[in-house]
Structure formats: structure tokens, C-alpha cells
Amino acid sequence: MSEIKLEKMDEYRWKVPVHGGMRVPGIIYSSEKLLKEMGKDESPRQVANVAHLPGIVKFSLAMPDMHWGYGFPIGGVAAFDPAQGVISPGGVGYDINCGCRLITTKLQLADIRDRLQDLLTGLFRDIPSGVGSTGVLKLSVKEEKKVLLEGAKWAVENGYGTAMDMETTEDRGRMEGADPEKVSSRALERGREQLGTLGSGNHFLELEVVEEIFDAEAASVFGLEIGQINVMIHSGSRGLGYQICDDYLARMVKHVQQIGLNLPDRQLACAYIGSDEGKDYFAAMSCAANYAWANRQMLMHWTRESFERTLRRSPRDLEMRLLYDVCHNIAKFEEFPVNGKKMKLCVHRKGATRSFPPGHPALPEVYRKTGQPVLIPGDMGTGSYVMSGTEKAFRETFGSTCHGAGRVMSRAEATRVSKGRSIRKEMAERGVLVISAGKATLQEEIPEAYKNIDEVVHVVHEAGLSRKVARLRAIGCIKG
Amino acid sequence: MKFYKIIDHTADMRIEVSGRSEKELFANAAAAIFDLLCDPEQVKVRMTRTLIVAGMDRVDLLINFLREVLYLFNGENLLIKKFSVTILNGNSITAEARGEPFDPGRHAIKMEIKAVTYHQAEIKKTREGWRARVIFDV
Numbered sequence: 033m034s035e036i037k038l039e040k041m042d043e044y045r046w047k048v049p050v051h052g053g054m055r056v057p058g059i060i061y062s063s064e065k066l067l068k069e070m071g072k073d074e075s076p077r078q079v080a081n082v083a084h085l086p087g088i089v090k091f092s093l094a095m096p097d098m099h100w101g102y103g104f105p106i107g108g109v110a111a112f113d114p115a116q117g118v119i120s121p122g123g124v125g126y127d128i129n130c131g132c133r134l135i136t137t138k139l140q141l142a143d144i145r146d147r148l149q150d151l152l153t154g155l156f157r158d159i160p161s162g163v164g165s166t167g168v169l170k171l172s173v174k175e176e177k178k179v180l181l182e183g184a185k186w187a188v189e190n191g192y193g194t195a196m197d198m199e200t201t202e203d204r205g206r207m208e209g210a211d212p213e214k215v216s217s218r219a220l221e222r223g224r225e226q227l228g229t230l231g232s233g234n235h236f237l238e239l240e241v242v243e244e245i246f247d248a249e250a251a252s253v254f255g256l257e258i259g260q261i262n263v264m265i266h267s268g269s270r271g272l273g274y275q276i277c278d279d280y281l282a283r284m285v286k287h288v289q290q291i292g293l294n295l296p297d298r299q300l301a302c303a304y305i306g307s308d309e310g311k312d313y314f315a316a317m318s319c320a321a322n323y324a325w326a327n328r329q330m331l332m333h334w335t336r337e338s339f340e341r342t343l344r345r346s347p348r349d350l351e352m353r354l355l356y357d358v359c360h361n362i363a364k365f366e367e368f369p370v371n372g373k374k375m376k377l378c379v380h381r382k383g384a385t386r387s388f389p390p391g392h393p394a395l396p397e398v399y400r401k402t403g404q405p406v407l408i409p410g411d412m413g414t415g416s417y418v419m420s421g422t423e424k425a426f427r428e429t430f431g432s433t434c435h436g437a438g439r440v441m442s443r444a445e446a447t448r449v450s451k452g453r454s455i456r457k458e459m460a461e462r463g464v465l466v467i468s469a470g471k472a473t474l475q476e477e478i479p480e481a482y483k484n485i486d487e488v489v490h491v492v493h494e495a496g497l498s499r500k501v502a503r504l505r506a507i508g509c510i511k512g
Numbered sequence: 513m514k515f516y517k518i519i520d521h522t523a524d525m526r527i528e529v530s531g532r533s534e535k536e537l538f539a540n541a542a543a544a545i546f547d548l549l550c551d552p553e554q555v556k557v558r559m560t561r562t563l564i565v566a567g568m569d570r571v572d573l574l575i576n577f578l579r580e581v582l583y584l585f586n587g588e589n590l591l592i593k594k595f596s597v598t599i600l601n602g603n604s605i606t607a608e609a610r611g612e613p614f615d616p617g618r619h620a621i622k623m624e625i626k627a628v629t630y631h632q633a634e635i636k637k638t639r640e641g642w643r644a645r646v647i648f649d650v
Contacts, residue, residue, distance in 0.1 A: 102524065102631030102647055126626045126649050163624040218587055232624045233650065271586060274626045274649075278579060285630060289568060298572075298630035442520040443650060472623055 036076040038067070044495040048076060048092070053296070054083040058092040061429075063491050066096050066483060069440050073100035075107075081296045082110050086304070087117020089370060089377055093429055095384050096491040097438030097483060101125070103299030106383035106439075109432045111368070112305065114378055119310045120302035121284065121317070123380035124363050126277045128317055129324035130235075130268030131359035132407050133201070134418065135332055136254075137339070138351040139261040141241045141507070147343060148239070152467050152508045154342040155237060158334045160229040161512040162469030167228035167330075176224055177212035183322030187329035193336075193354075197329060199396045200405075201357040202386060205325035207364070211315035215272075216279045219316075223272030223323060228330040230267050232473055232512035237335065238264045240415050240504035250402040250420050250501045254355055262504060263352070264416050265331050266409050268361065269324035276320050280313045305378055314363065321362060328357060355418070356405035360385045360435035366394075368430055379430045387421035387433040387498045406498045408489060411437045411482035412474075413464040415505040417489045424496035433498040434489070437482035446481040447472070459509070468511040477511065516544040524629070525648045532641040535597040538605060541574065541644055542581040542595040545625065546611075548648075549585060554619050555593040558612040566604045571633050573603050574644060578628040581609070586625075589614045625650055 038046040038060065046067065048058030058079035062070060070076065075098050082104055083092035089111045098107030103122030112118055144151060160167050171179065179186045184198050184205025198204045212220075230237060242260045245251045256262075269276075284301035287309045295301070303309035336352045343350070363380045370377070388394055388404040395404050404421035414437070425431050441449070455474040459466045468474045493500045516529040527544055531537030546552055563580050567573025584590045592611035599606040614621075626649040635644045 102629040102649065163621045218583065222587055233626075274586070278627050281630070282576065282579065285572065286568065298633070301630070443525060444518045445520055470621075470623075476623075 036080055038076060044491050048080050048083070054080055056083050056088050056091055058083050058094070060094045060098065061491060061495050061497065062096045063487065066487055066491065069483065070098060075100045075105040078103070078105040079108065081300060082108060082123070084296055085110070085112070085118050085120065085300065085302060086293070087113040089113055089117070093432070095432070095434040097383065097434045097436055097488045099438045099440070101382065103297055104380070104382045107434065108382045109380065109384045109429055111377040111379045111430045114305045114365070114376060117305055117378060118302035119305050119313055119363055119378055120300060120380065121277045121280045121313055122299045122301060123382055124277065124317060125361040125382045126274045127268040127361055128273035128277060128320035129359040130361040131324065131328065131357065132264055132266040132409050133328050133332060133357035134355040134407050135263040135265070135335065136256065136353050136355050137261045137263070138349070140259045141261060144261060144343070148465055148508050151239065151339065151342050152465055152510065154338045155335060156467045156510050158338040159237060159331060159510065161231065161510060163232045165229040165231065165469070165512070166225040169227060171224050171227060173220055173224070176220055179227060179326045180212040180215065180319035180322055181210050182206060183325040184329045187326040192330045192333035197332070197354045200354045201325060202359055205329065205357065207318040207321045209315055210318035210322050212319055214312045214316040215276060215319050219272050219275035219279060222275050223270065226270040226272065227323065227327055229270060230331060230510070230512045231270055232470060234477060235267045235512045236412065237331070237510040238506050239508035240264055240506050242502055243415070243505040244503040246500040246502065247420070253398065253402045254405055254418060254501060255353060256418065256502045263335055264407070264409055265328055265335065267328055267331060269320040270327065272323050273320040276316045280316065284309060284313070317363060321359065324359065325357070356407060358385050358407050366431065369427065377430065379432070381432055383435045384432045385435045386431055387425040388431050389421050389423040389426045406433055408434060408485070409436050410485035411479050412477045412511060413459045413462065413466060413506045413509050414479055414485055415503065417485065417500060418502045418504065419489070419493070419498035420501050422496055422498055425498060429497055433492045437485040437488055439481055440483050441481035443476040446478050447475045449480070450475045450478045464506050465508045466511065473511050515540040516547070519645070525650045527646055527648070529644045530641060534642050535600050537635070537642040537644055538574065538577060538600060539595040539597045539607065541578060541646065542607065542609070545578065545581055546592045548623060548625060550591055550619055550621055552593050555591045556612050557593055557610045559610070561590065561609045563607045563609060564604070569603060570635050573605060574635060574646070575628055575630055575633055577605050577607070578646065582625060582628055584609060585614070591619055623650060
């Protein structure tokens with residue numbers, strides 16, 4: 033049980049008052065209902081711990097899908113002043129640029145209802161998934177370094193998708209400042225064979241049907257309509273990202289001791305943004321971010337091909353368009369108003385999605401009026417929400433909102449309660465066909481292990497951090 | 513008695529390992545990783561790998577050691593059946609890992625362990641010997 037005393041600010045915000053070595057207060061976005069579940073773990077303590085870091089600006093924030101991580105809570109957002117602040121690998125997480133993309137189609141549910149099994153079987157065959165899965169390419173180190181520098185652009189130039197896809201990818205699928213020389217040979221080795229693989233755990237590829245539209249105007253701009261079939265892909269930077277995080281954590285744990293920085297948790301290890309350690313980490317992290325974008329771009333390309341093959345339809349017929357691609361584990365330099373002045377900050381989002389408002393220059397022309405599309409995947413087989421970015425998020429949360437449902441049950445507990453049950457069958461009864469590379473994954477990822485996505489989305493909508501546009505229901509799912 | 517147990521942690525996986533001596537504790541913690549990854553019964557001993565690892569203190573040493581142990585699978589595609597710690601002094605460790613390369617035809621991988629974290633890692637002396645707690649990102 034967490035001993036932190038939370039002060040209610042309004043219906044959806046709770047304050048963690050400054051105490052001990054905290055430099056700023058914490059703010060947790062939540063509802064009474066979700067807060068009851070949160071109280072069971074130590075995530076509020078972690079919100080307080082993050083507030084100890086040097087150069088943190090305004091608040092240590094947490095989104096309503098917050099749960100207990102290591103160091104930073106999952107669902108945590110924190111911004112740092114580049115002049116006096118730090119960057120922390122633990123504030124990004126192991127799966128650097130874990131994120132998702134939503135692909136719309138011209139198909140209606142009625143068009144594929146009796147082909148669903150075939151579509152899934154085809155996708156499962158065409159998209160490598162599962163623990164340690166390796167892809168169809170084994171890159172040379174030279175080629176891999178190009179991926180790390182160019183991200184989605186590398187994928188497009190090598191025949192995976194089109195330049196149009198990059199327009200609707202956060203940061204156009206490429207972060208500036210990537211330097212492959214800052215990536216260890218171990219990370220490069222792990223990344224070589226895993227490009228173009230889904231992975232395991234909570235990663236998935238899901239077929240979803242648009243079930244409800246909340247904002248007709250935005251939905252129309254986003255190209256969404258009731259009954260339409262879409263594909264959600266959730267994956268990240270695979271072993272390369274995990275290794276980069278691990279390498280730099282070890283280096284920064286030492287560094288923190290050398291510079292005599294006192295932290296409440298070793299996992300919060302960090303370095304000043306302007307230090308060699310800080311700059312090297314950012315350069316390596318950007319490489320992993322680019323790798324993840326190339327990865328999702330390739331997964332999407334094979335998804336398109338798989339649809340064309342199974343349904344024997346042409347690309348023009350299917351019109352599979354990338355609505356948007358967001359990352360939810362990242363640190364980036366972005367400008368925000370602080371005390372009336374524009375300031376460039378290093379924003380860490382660990383299990384949080386960027387939610388930029390209408391008119392923001394980072395958005396592609398087509399979404400300038402609606403705000404950024406925000407993709408919120410639910411847990412296995414429940415579906416997703418599409419939301420839009422807001423001005424309020426820009427002012428209050430460094431342009432951030434939630435990223436998903438958030439776990440409430442440990443994997444061990446989920447495996448225990450699901451023992452002896454056929455999760456595949458249960459999902460089928462709910463109208464979701466599931467194919468999984470590993471049986472254990474299904475048991476660990478049962479829906480009751482997660483917070484209710486509807487409640488999480490309700491909170492960010494009411495708190496004004498992003499606006500509901502549409503709700504999508506899952507009908508088929510491939511789990512790693 | 514099993515040499516380790518899983519304790520609940522919402523997002524990740526926490527284990528508690530025990531050993532009669534510190535050497536055994538370190539060896540058991542390493543073995544726990546492979547017990548989670550695969551069924552050690554399926555693994556044959558065909559090769560030996562020596563690990564030499566240093567740390568700033570005992571907890572840091574344990575984490576660094578386990579990071580190297582995990583890399584044997586994540587980076588080198590090896591499955592390990594048995595660990596033995598030959599030297600544990602000051603803040604360095606020498607250990608031998610015996611196993612074989614992962615063969616998807618014969619070995620089933622039970623889960624993915626992404627990383628060993630520093631979060632709330634601890635080593636304690638108990639009446640029976642030693643106990644350690646570690647959280648894995650899975």
C-alpha cells in the first residue's frame with residue numbers, strides 16, 4: 033500500500049504535495065474509480081520519486097492508465113530544462129518507441145465476415161511474431177546503421193510502403209540526432225535479425241471495426257466511418273531498444289554515483305542533458321526510435337500485401353491508408369509555454385501518447401484543423417479508441433495523454449486466475465478470433481488483467497487531454 | 513524446495529531467490545532466469561561459458577551479473593542448464609554457465625524477459641542463508 037497522501041484538485045486531478053527531496057509537485061490524472069485500483073501499487077510513490085530529478089519543470093505527471101513500473105511509473109510524463117535538467121533511460125523504458133499505427137481500409141465488416149479466419153491465418157503466416165522472433169532479412173551492420181539514421185524513410189526507400197505513409201507518422205518516422213556510433217555492438221547484433229518482427233508480450237496486430245463515432249467532423253477528416261475495417265499494429269524497437277536502454281542504464285548508474293547525485297531509486301539513473309552521457313543516450317535512443325518506425329512501416333507493408341493476397345484485391349480496391357503512427361515510450365525536445373514564455377524542453381513519455389492541438393506545426397497539413405490523431409489501443413481483443421489532440425494537453429501535460437488500458441493484475445496473477453481456461457475460446461465467444469505464437473502470452477494478457485479502457489479514455493476526455501473521435505471493436509487478433 | 517519464487521508485481525515480474533551461501537544465491541538467481549525462459553530438462557550440456565562481472569556493490573554486482581546471464585539468451589541464443597559460481601569476492605564474480613545453443617525444434621521458450629531492472633533490487637542475510645529480490649521487465 034502506498035503511503036503517499038493525495039490531495040484532490042478537481043474531479044480528475046490529484047496532487048502529490050512536495051515532500052522530502054521532491055523539487056516539484058506531482059499530478060495524477062484519474063477518477064475516484066481508477067484511483068482505488070492505483071492505491072494498490074506503488075505508482076504514486078514513483079510519481080513522487082520522479083519529482084526528485086534535477087531540472088524537472090512544473091510537475092511530475094501521471095496519466096490515468098498509470099501503473100507500477102520501475103523508476104518512472106508507466107503512464108508517467110516529465111519535462112526537463114535542457115540547461116539544468118536530466119535525461120533518463122528509465123523515463124523512456126526498455127521498449128524505446130513502442131507505439132502503434134492504425135491503417136484504415138475501404139472494406140466494411142460485411143465484406144470480410146466470412147473471410148476473417150483466412151485473413152488472420154494469412155497475417156500470422158506473413159508477419160513474424162513471438163519471443164525472439166527473427167525476420168526475413170538479416171541486415172549487414174552497414175545497412176542496419178542506415179535504418180538507425182533514417183527510420184521509416186529507409187523502409188520506404190527499400191520498397192516497404194510509400195512516402196505518403198511518412199506524412200502521417202509522428203515526426204515523419206525519423207528523429208534527428210540519431211548517431212549509430214553511440215549504439216553498442218551488442219545492440220546492433222540483436223537488432224540485425226529482428227527488423228520486421230512483431231515481438232511478443234503486449235504487442236499485437238488487430239483487425240478492428242469502427243463501432244461508434246463521437247466526433248463526426250474529425251472522424252471524417254481521419255477517414256473513419258461506422259462498420260469500416262481497420263488494422264492496429266502495436267510494436268516497438270525489439271531487442272535493439274531493450275539493449276540500448278540496458279547499456280545506458282548501467283552506464284548512468286555509475287555516472288550518478290560519480291557525480292554524487294542522490295536518487296531515491298537506482299532505476300531513475302540519469303545524466304545531465306548537456307553531459308556526454310546524456311548526449312550519447314539521446315543519440316542512441318533516437319536510433320532505436322528510428323528502428324521502431326522502420327519496423328512498424330515494414331509490418332504495415334506486409335499487412336497490406338497479406339490482405340491483397342488473401343482477398344485477391346488490388347491495393348486501389350483496398351485503399352489501406354496509414355491514419356497515423358504514434359510512439360508512447362520516448363524522450364523528445366519540444367517547445368511548450370512555461371510561465372508565459374516558450375521553452376524547449378526534454379519531454380519524457382513513458383507509456384504516454386503525444387496529443388498535439390489543432391494548428392501545431394508538427395502536424396501534417398491534413399490534420400491541422402482536427403489536432404493530432406491519438407491512438408489508444410485497449411487490451412487484447414477489446415479494441416481501441418481514436419482521439420484527437422487538444423490545446424489543454426499542450427498547456428497542462430506537455431502535450432500528452434494516456435497510452436492504453438494499463439495493467440491492474442500482474443502477469444503471474446493473470447496466469448493463475450486464467451488457469452485451466454481456454455482464453456482462445458472465451459475470446460471467440462466474445463466475437464474475437466485470436467491466433468497466438470505462445471499460449472502463455474494469452475493467459476497473461478487476459479482482458480481482466482487490464483484497467484477498463486472506457487474508463488481511462490473517459491478520464492482523459494473529461495480532463496481535456498484528448499477528445500474522443502471513434503471507438504473500434506476488435507474482431508481478430510494476432511498476439512506475439 | 514524450489515530455489516526461487518515469483519512475487520506479484522503489476523507490470524513486470526519479481527522473483528525472490530534463496531541460497532545457503534552467497535555463491536549459491538548468485539548461481540540460483542542466474543538459474544531462475546533460465547527456469548523462467550525454458551524447461552531446463554530440455555537443455556543438454558554441450559558447452560561451457562565463463563562469465564566475469566564486476567559491480568559497485570553487492571546489489572549492483574548481482575544486477576550486472578544477471579544482465580550478462582540474460583544476454584546469453586537474448587544476445588547469443590544459448591540456453592543454460594546449470595550455473596556454478598567459482599569466485600565471489602569483493603565486488604566481482606566469476607561463474608560458469610553450461611548449456612547449448614537454442615534449437616527451436618527441441619526447445620520451447622516460455623516467456624520473454626526483456627531486461628533485469630535495478631528497481632527495488634535487494635540482497636539480505638537470513639537465518640537459513642541468503643535471499644535476493646529482483647524485478648525483470650517482461
